[in-house]
Amino acid sequence: MQTSDLLRQTDKLPNVPDIVRELIQLLNDPNAKYADISERVSHDQTISLKVLRVVNSAYFGLSRKISSIDEATVLLGIDRLKTLVIASGFSNSVTKVEGINLNEFWADSFRVAELAHWFAKRTPLVETDEAFTAGIVHNIGRLLLHLAAPDIAKEIQLLVANRKAGRVKAEQDLLGFTSQEAGRALMDLWKFPASLGYAVQYHKRPFSDGDPDPLSCVLNLACYINACIRTERDLDLVREGFPRAVSKAAGLSDGIVYELDDALVVNDGLNQLIH
Known part of the structure; x- marks a missing residue:
């Protein structure tokens, strides 16, 4: 495929x-x-x-x-x-998707958007508006996959849930591409700015295409903090696991690691838009 x-x-x-x-x-x-x-x-x-x-x-x-x-x-x-x-x-944009709880999906996307905006405010290399929008669409490829190929999407979910493969490997094995690549293709189809599509494709692995793109790096950091919030990770562990090379490539100062307690309580009031 x-x-x-x-x-x-x-x-x-x-x-x-x-x-x-x-x-x-x-x-x-x-x-x-x-x-x-x-x-x-x-x-x-x-x-x-x-x-x-x-x-x-x-x-x-x-x-x-x-x-x-x-x-x-x-x-x-x-x-x-x-x-x-x-x-x-x-x-x-959609009312029902097999295999995805849309309220949870968009709540997650909005929080990543707010976190991307939070990081972008702290670097001169990324525009805050663009970072926010990138956060909203960062997982749009997964939504597309569940809409257009629900059976394969379900297989991928099972592999990941049973810890038989990470999501990226499961997608590559069953599809031949990742949901991030599908997301970029959708961005291109909609004629959105190329920088958005690029960030969507490379945010999980920002160093995989040569010199890292600052917007991809900001999105990567936002996803990292979002995962820490979801799993209620202790602040010391958040700081310990913080991807400093990605942070540096995003144009953030070394001191950003001491501001992460603020990132962990970023407001998610946009959830009212879901209902």
Whole structure:
């Protein structure tokens, strides 16, 4: 099987709203007219309502109720609004996937996105918005696999669950490619910035394609901290296992290891976008 075989099943691909595609394609455009984007967001009622619900939650702690996207833009800034719209659009891209608990899948993706944003703020080599978006889509290839080839996806899950193979090896053995490669192919199909697709493909092994890409490295670190949160790992063990070579390649200072206690309590208030 090849990644193109998954992408040919167009009826099974995630259905991402046009406004989300526009926002992601504009990530690398410094001349983008964000006022126009704000207006477009207002016209998508489903996304607007979800975004406003989060804006008015304790997550942002605003002193008064916000009733419009324009108000949200003024108070939060277009960049923060943009990340909320992207998160909301992706979380609504599919309604049911065999073998995946979607609430858990998106909660996990949102936390990786927040962690990638947290690391990106601490390095000059990575844009925070792009890091956030990369976090949301970092596992989109697995979603695609379960949608387009559910039987094979189930076999892979069994191998991993029974500790007979790691996920990457199981995917390569049964598919001939990894879900990260499938994710990049999907990013390319959607015409998203090449840097996003590259980070999705190489975030698990950022040194495997020559000089490491800082965005891939930030995503790798976000996934590491997310795994530590999931397993409730002790802070000393988190620091001990922290991939320092990846951190250095991401442009982070050596002192970042002493800030990891803050990363472990990164807020996951975006979960309200899932429901």
